Amino acid sequence: MQFENNLEFAQKLDQKDPLHQMRNEFHIPQQSDGNDEIYLCGNSLGLQPKRTEKYLNYELSQWQKYAVKGHFSGDFPWMPYHEFLSQGFANLVGANTKEVVAMNSLTANLHFMMVSFYRPTPTRHKILIEDHAFPSDHYAVESQIKYHGFDPQESMLLIKPREGEEAIRPEDILKLIEQEGESIALIMLPGVQYYTGQVFDMAAITQAGQDKGCYVGFDLAHAAGNIPMKLHDWNVDFACWCSYKYLNSGPGSVAGCFVHQKHHKNKDLPRFAGWWGHNQSTRFKMENTFDPMESTEAWQLSNPPILSLAAIRASLDTIEQAGGISELAKKSKTLTDYLRFLLTEELGDDIKILTPTEDGAYGCQLSLTVDTHGLDGKTVFERIEAAGVTGDWRYPNVIRIAPVPLYNTFEDCYRFVHILKQSLQQ
Template sequence: MQFESGIDFARKLDDIDPLARFQQEFSIPTRPDGSREIYLCGNSLGLQPKRARDYITQELDKWASLGVKGHFDCDFPWMPYHEFLSESSAALVGAQTDEVVVMNSLTVNLHLMMVTFYRPTRKRYKIVIEDHAFPSDHYAVESQLRHHGVDPQDGLLLLKPREGEELLRIEDIAALIEREGDSIALMLLPGVQYYTGQLLPMAELTQLARGKGICVGFDLAHAVGNIPLQLHDWNVDFACWCSYKYLNSGPGSVAGCFVHRRHAQDTQLPRFAGWWGHDKQTRFRMENRFQAIPTAEGWQLSNPPILSLAAIRASLDIFTEAGGMAPLRDKSEKLTAYLQFLLKAEVGEFISIITPEDPEQRGCQLSLCCDARHLSGRALFQRLEENGVTCDWREPNVIRVAPVPLYNRFEDVYRFVEILKTACNE
């Protein structure tokens, strides 16, 4: 698409956008003067779906009127409530319904998966992650190594960009897999790297790693709800994600987990077991002989927080109504490309984009690096906030901007760049 400057062009794109109506489904923060913020921070916390309040209120009313009976004979009973999210969650990640479960938090799920899928031996004991992994992932991996008596200095393989570069090169990852493959037990990488916004070729990396006998897991915190996924067909072993970013389910909301069917049906796999992962037919016999459910549900520990699941259900219903990831991805590519076009045209002398230019190598996030000769990135970020823009800052020098296709419009992008240009020139 040939983009043009000027607000009239942005409004024209909004007029023909088939997803524009979904902005009305979300509560957009306002400034003290009552004007609406330009919210470009869905990569950190998605906006509240208006219907989430209604869905949560329904559960509060059920609790008030039914008490414990709310677990059983009523609309959306609590006992199987997580199952109401399985079909739509599976659709978002390209999985079979029995391969996904909504449970716990992201890092808890990563630990639970590593209990099962990181089984070090004397010869095969190393874990591969990226050098600038999200800190929680790095902490989790190091603690798993130490738990198994492996020194992280020996057992942790860090994928690093080349000198002077920001992005990982696939040929370098392939070279490490080829060189170290016989000693690697697990490769745990992001779907979308949180700092740079780089989308990794998950299918290709999975094939390379599994060809060397390496177990493959992905942290999809910045990928789920952002890009199309096909976890089952890619033959990924496991994946975990949070739901409060692009899935718009509220701060600290319950996370999700994928376990490929070939593993999920193996009830003898080692795991940390809990009551909610036990066979549903015999759970209430209260016997102390654990029998795992032969699906991803077999990794559950406890009954989930229903109010949080209600918020997730509200958001997933909107994804379903929008037609799933295909139309959202189509708009996302246009929206992000339009942002890139305006940034280069209006503030190219001040800002560089470290996210890949190729749409197939990124989601909706662009990571902007400030030219320190001209201005302080932190000061620029604060100026944006003062002028009604919500994005986010990541040390040492990156402003992350994420135009989300469900609730951001092309005019939002245009106005953001105008504010950014003014701030840069000041």
């Protein structure tokens, strides 16, 4: 598409956008003057769908009406409630419904997955992650290595961008796997790198790792609800994601987990077990011999918090209303490309975009650094925030901006860039 740098063009794009009305399905934060914020922070916390309140109130009414009988009563009984999310999760990550489950939090799920899929030996003990991983992932990996009696200095294999570059070249990841594969027990990389917004080639990484005998898992915190995926077809061993960013389920909401069906019947696979992972048909016999379900539900520990799951169900239904991840991805590419065009046209060398430009290497997040007039990025971030833009600051010098296709507009992008331009002035 040939873009134009004017407000009328942005408004025409919004008028032609088949998803434009989805914005009305969300609560948009207001500025002090009563106008909508320019909310470009869905990569950190998604906005609240309007149906969320209805779904939560329904469960509160069930609790009032039925008390403990609510586990088996009503349209959405609590005992199997996580199953009501399975199809929505499966559609988002490219899985079958037996391969996904809502449980725990993201980092807890990564730990539980490493219990099963990080099985180090004296010769194969390394975990490959990116050098600038999200800190919680780094801490989790380091602690798992120590728990197994290995030295993180030797067993944590960090992949870095080349000198002077921000993104990691895909060929460098594959080259490192080829070189070090015999010593790697687990590859655990992001689907989308949180700092730069780079999308990793999960299919190629999975094949390269498994060809070398490695297990391969992904942190999809910034990928789920952002980019289309095919975890089952790619043969990924496991993946975990949170649900409060692009899935709009509220702060600290329950996370999601994928385990490929090829592992479901392996009862010898180590795991930390709990009663909600026990065979559903005999769970309430209360026996002490663990019989894991033949699905990703076998990794569950406890009955989940229903109010949080209700918020996830509201979000998944909203995504389905929009046509699913494929329709969102179509708009996302145009929306993000338009934002990049405007940044380049208006600001040129005054800002640097860290996020790669190649098709398939970015989702809806663009990571920006400021390099002009002696201003530091935090000052610029504070100025745009004061002008009604909610973005995201990440130390040491990155402003993350994410135009989310569910509720952001082309006009949002246009107005943000002009506010950013004004904020660069002394």
